[in-house]
Amino acid sequence: MNIERLVTMANDIATYFAVEPNHAAAVDGVRDHLTRFWDPVMRRQLKDYFAQGGEGLLPLANEAVDGLSVPPVATV
Amino acid sequence: MLSIVEIDYGTPKATSETIVELEIDGRTVHVPEGTSVMRAAAQAGISIPKLCATEMLEAFGSCRLCLVEIEGRKGYPASCTTPVAAGMKISTQTPKLAEIRRGVIELYISDHPLDCLTCPANGHCELQDMAGVVGLREVRYGYDGANHVYPKTKGGGENPLFVAKDESNPYFSFDPSKCIVCSRCVRACDEVQGTFALTIQGSGFESKVAASQNNAFLDSECVSCGACVQACPTATLSEKSLIDKGQAEHTVTTTCAYCGVGCSFRAEMKGEEIVRMVPNKDGHANHGHSCVKGRFAIGYATHPDRINTPMIRAKISDPWRVVSWDEAFAHVASEFKRLQATYGKHAVGGITSSRCTNEETYLVQKLVRAGFGNNNVDTCARVCHSPTGYGLKTTLGESAGTQDFDSIEQTDVVLVIGANPTDAHPVFGSQMKQRLRAGAKLIVIDPRRIDLVRTPHVHADYHLKLKPGTNVAVLNTLAHVIVTEGLVDEAFVALRCEPEAFAKWRVFVAQDKYSPEAMEAETGVAAALMRGAARLYATGGNGAIYYGLGVTEHAQGSTGVMGIANLAMATGNFGREGVGVNPLRGQNNVQGSCDMGSFPNEFPGYRHVGDDAVRHSFEQAWGVSLLGEPGLRIPNMFEAALDGSFKGLYIEGEDIAQSDPDTQHVTAALSAMECIVVQDLFFNETAKYAHVFLPGSSFLEKDGTFTNAERRISRVRKVMAPKAGYADWEITQKLAQAMGYPMNYGHASQIMDEIARLTPTFHGVSFEKIDRLGSIQWPCNEEHPQGTPVLHVDEFVRGKGRFMLTEYVPTSEKVNAEHPLILTTGRILSQYNGGTQTRRTANVMWYDEDRLEIHPHDAEERGVTDGDWVGIRSRSGDTVLRAMISERMQPGVVYTTFHFPGSGANVITTENSDWATNCPEYKVTAVQVTRVTQPSEWQKRYRAFSDEQQALLDQSVDTLGQA
Incomplete structure (x- = not known):
């Protein structure tokens, strides 16, 4: 998928959670949202993009994507 | 004319818990305090003659027909305006009352046409009934005096009291010569609809009903809800369909397929033909009221544009080939299997419809999850709620x-x-x-x-x-x-x-x-x-x-x-x-389609696909293993189509090419797919990009349920056979069978039984119970066997309510020198959403094109006057509409509706979306507006493409004709 679109969407989520004063809770919030609502294909693509530097991702989005769980390709 | 099956008790129901005992015609009667004598009698089965009274309206006391005698009271009080009192002894039939009533009716009839045999109300005319009840045998005054009945006076001159029929409204006619000035229409407009469009003009014998300032109905403030037509006791206000077809012979209670109010209607039928739709007095959402769409705009269901045969084609530049249902099912199954074999299990998906029933929606998501083996299912609530x-x-x-x-x-x-x-x-x-x-x-x-x-x-x-x-x-x-x-x-x-x-x-x-x-x-x-x-x-x-x-x-x-x-x-x-x-939900079954597991991350009842216990319950019931990861949402499907990984889409009753934002992005995605299956009543915008067309059925052609904005589940009942042979749930079922996944429901009620078994908030729901109770608000289960009007009574459903932090983040869609105005969008009363239904009715007489509403200041700056063509340009695209100067707007904000596909409202809207759900930001688009003289480039391309697709459609029909 268009990675710019995925980055924008991830940043939109991070922007919502940025107001959370507890930083760990904010990171969890973004990560949990991605896990519960995003198709694994999209998560995987975003994670790969992050691994390559993740340019354009907001810091909070970066942190969330870092620990994002993505099921192995075979099981999905 | 009131419903042909409902009993009219004359005045509204009283709600007091104090019960009063009284005697009417020697019978002891118990009714709530505040009940009128007329209603108390009616509840005891005693009919007091009446004309100006109906249960729809507050008592008025003008016709003097419902007079009674009350022991110990002087005179002859009107039973409609007299509340019951403990110990009252009432006589409804005495020689004196008979004389008075006969005198009243005699006066009415002296100024009324005697064309009963050819009158549309014949058989259900209250005036005719009352003349019969009081035993009127002669009119001593004759018919030659001053009257409202004849255009000419006896001497041959113009009759100044006569007013000709007003046929301006497409759905009902107004024949003042039959009016008895009972005020029921005026009061219905005031009390039921609340528009105050009608009035009694003049006084005494010259008083007459008028719409606004003596306008034709269509030009007046009338919103054509039809409450006046329903309230009219004579044929003065009559549905044109009733005039054309005559009285119905049976009724079927069903639920409107327009907005999320979910009004209950009695379809008055002659065989399989609808004579008229009358809102159901016992309808829990609407209590006997309706709007212009639900009551009148149903002609789309039998419109000649309906396509009633399955069709397939290899490419969208090909003509259509009309095929049998079996061939269509086999073709879709083979295509979807091919796509999954070639591009992977996730290369196909489905979209459920908020216009279809709960049972149909449930089956589509079941087909996707169990039959396709993925969670790529979404619904149009993605773009609304x-x-x-x-x-x-x-x-x-x-x-x-x-x-x-x-x-x-x-x-x-x-x-x-x-x-x-x-x-x-x-x-x-x-x-x-x-x-x-x-x-x-x-x-x-x-x-x-x-x-x-x-x-x-x-x-x-x-x-x-x-x-x-x-x-x-x-x-x-x-x-x-x-x-x-x-x-x-x-x-x-x-x-x-x-x-x-x-x-x-x-x-x-x-x-x-x-x-x-x-x-x-x-x-x-x-x-x-x-x-x-x-x-x-x-x-x-x-x-x-x-x-x-x-x-x-x-x-x-x-x-x-x-x-x-x-x-x-x-x-x-x-x-x-x-x-x-x-x-307030937009479409009739938005709540229901969401409840039924239409979202890629949720099973029915809003339970996440990752919840093992829930998933296992569905796996057990459906006999397959299911995925515990979310699938693609509609906008994700478009992105995946554009990157080549998503190739097949089964769309039930949705028109994404018109309704979804950034039209050119959507059509590019549709063009990138190999098998688009559109199941619809009409050859809609999306069908122009489709490879398979499966003709769907209207709400009149099937059984099922809709769930309205109140969580109220109401029955949809079949009043006519499906035009193309199958209800939509049957089509999905046949498709599943062709794909090799067994579904064998014999009736929609069996689908609801399965939903109820698998969904805790629906455990107590069944067709039998809905039929018994009229409607049910979920949750309906062991704890709430009769349903739940109010949620969160003692505690919130989640236990404790959770305050969420809601930082305001200005949208990235900002005005600038290039796009200095904000465009926002909405609906108008007479049209509905993409207009697929209402554009195919006489509702276009109120609104036949989308207009751009603009504040006088913004218009003046641009040299725009009312009715001018204006170009509206955003960073997504541009389109051209006619301007409507409007003080409703604030400077800097323009507005349009989105009921006509050629308007291209969504060519302008952008890909911006809600952070949590990807619901599009339809309501904020930065635009520039300029005066123009011709349609936009997009509109020209759209016109050419639509003409080409129509030609391909016409060719296909010809092929069938030659075969």
Whole structure:
């Protein structure tokens, strides 16, 4: 998928959670949202993009994507 | 004419719990205090003659026909206006009463045409019935005197009292010569619809019914709801369909397929033909009222544009080949299998419809999850109320409105934000106006001056005319006032909400930046107004919030919904009648389609696919293993189509090429797919990009249920055979079978039985129970066997209510020199959504093109006058509409509706979306508006493409004809 679109969407989520004063809770919030609502294909693509530097991702989005769980390709 | 099957008790039902005993014609009768003598008699089976009285309306006491004698009282009181009293002894039939009544009817008949045999009301005319009841045998006055009946006087001159028929309204005719001036029509317009379009003009013998200032009905303020036609006791106001077809012979009770109010109707039928639709007095959502769409705009169902044969083609540049159902099913199955074998299991998906029944929606998601083996299923709620699902689930624990419509009867302060009920939810809009006229206060938060702000006998106490895109700022500011001025319902919050989350929220909204003064420049709302509105909502008694797509269709749609829930929690406005948070759903079955597991991440009942216990229950019932990861949402499907990984889409009753934002992006995605299957009544915009067309069935052609905005499940009943042979659920079932996944339902009720087995909030639902109770509001289960009108009564569904932090983040869609105006979108009363249905009815007489509403100041700056063609350009695209200069707008904001595909409203809207759900930001698009002389480039391409597709369609029909 268009990675710019995925980055924008991830940043939109991070922007919502940025107001959370507890930083760990904010990171969890973004990560949990991605896990519960995003198709694994999209998560995987975003994670790969992050691994390559993740340019354009907001810091909070970066942190969330870092620990994002993505099921192995075979099981999905 | 009233319903042909309902019994009219003459005056409205009384609600008192005190029971009064009295005697009528020697019979002892028990009725609630406040009941009229007329109604008490009717309930005992005693019919008192009447003409100006009907249960639809308050008693009026003008016809003098319902007089009775009461022991110990003088004279002959009208039974409609006389309330019962304990111990009353009433006679309804005495020689004196008979004489008076006969005299009354004699006068009526002396000024009434005697064409009963050829009159449309024949068989159900109340005047005719009363003449029979009183035994009228002669009219001593003759028929030659002053009258309203004949165009000419006896002497051959013009009769000044005669008024010719008004046939201007496409759905009903007005024949003043048959009018008995009972005022029922005028009162129906006032009391039921609340438009005050009709009046009695003149006095004495010269008094007559007139629409507005003696206008033709079509030109008047009349909104064509039909309440007057229903109330009319003679043929003065008659449906044209009744005039054409004659009286119906049976009725079937069913549910309207337009908006989320979900009105109950009695379809009055002759065989399989509808004579007229009459709103059901016992309908729990509408109580006998309707709007122009539900009552009259049903002609689309039998429109010649309906396609009634399956068709396939290899490429969209090919003509269609008309095929048998079996061939169509086999073709789709083989294509989808091929796509999955070539591109992977995830290369296909489905879209369920909010216009189809719960049972049909359930089957489509079942086909996708169990048959396709993925979770790529979504629904059009993605583009309307998905933020409602997310926001209310997060804060309250249930993705649904909290009240029933009747709850508003107990509301003291009505807060309407981002909704326009008098246009988009007209029947509930009328109920709301009644409540406001009875004294409830009103706060409207809307960029436009919607009708509700100022309408006869309703004036909003506060209209916060905010800038589009600043809902969250306004909600936070209201919360700021409530928190900082000590207006929080501390006891409620302490008892019912999570303390930590509340403490965090209190600090958050108390920040200076959310003070009304600090936010004034951002929201455009004066601080004093903001403070006043917040105080009124917090302290004015029962506060109820009604909201619509003006809240959800924003980049911060979900945040807005949570902001609304926060406000209601902070003020203790949950868990009883008169309060709550009430999303007004757009389509008839938006709530239902969401309930039925249409989202890629949720099984029926809003349970995440990752929940092992839930998933196992479905695996066991469906006999397959299911995926525990979310699938693609509609916009994700488009992205995946464009990158080549998503190739096949089964679309039931949706028109994404028209309804979804950024049209050119959507059509590019559709063009990139290899097998698009459209199941619809009509060859819609999406069908132009399709490879398979499966003809669907209208709501009149099948059994099932719809769930309205109140969580009310109502029956849809088949009144005619499906035009193409199958109900939509049968088509999905056949498709599943062709794909090799077994489905063997014999009736829609069996699908509901399965839904009930697998969904805790539906455990107690069955067709049998709905038939028995009339309708059921879910949750309906062991705990709530009769359903649940009000949610969150003793505790929230999630346990404790959870305040969410709702930081205001301005949208990235900002005005600049290139795009200096904000475009926002909405609906109009006579048209419905993409217009697929209403454009194929006479409703186009009220509205036949989308217009661009623009403030006089913005128009003048651009040299635009009313009716000019204007180009509207955003960063996504451009289109051309005619301008309508309107003081409703604020400077800097323009508005259009989206009912006509050629208007290209969605060519302009962008890919921006709600952070949580990807619901598009339809309500905020930066645009420039300029005077132009010709259609936009997109419109020219659209016209050419549509013509080409129509030609291919026509060719296909020819092929069949030659075969």
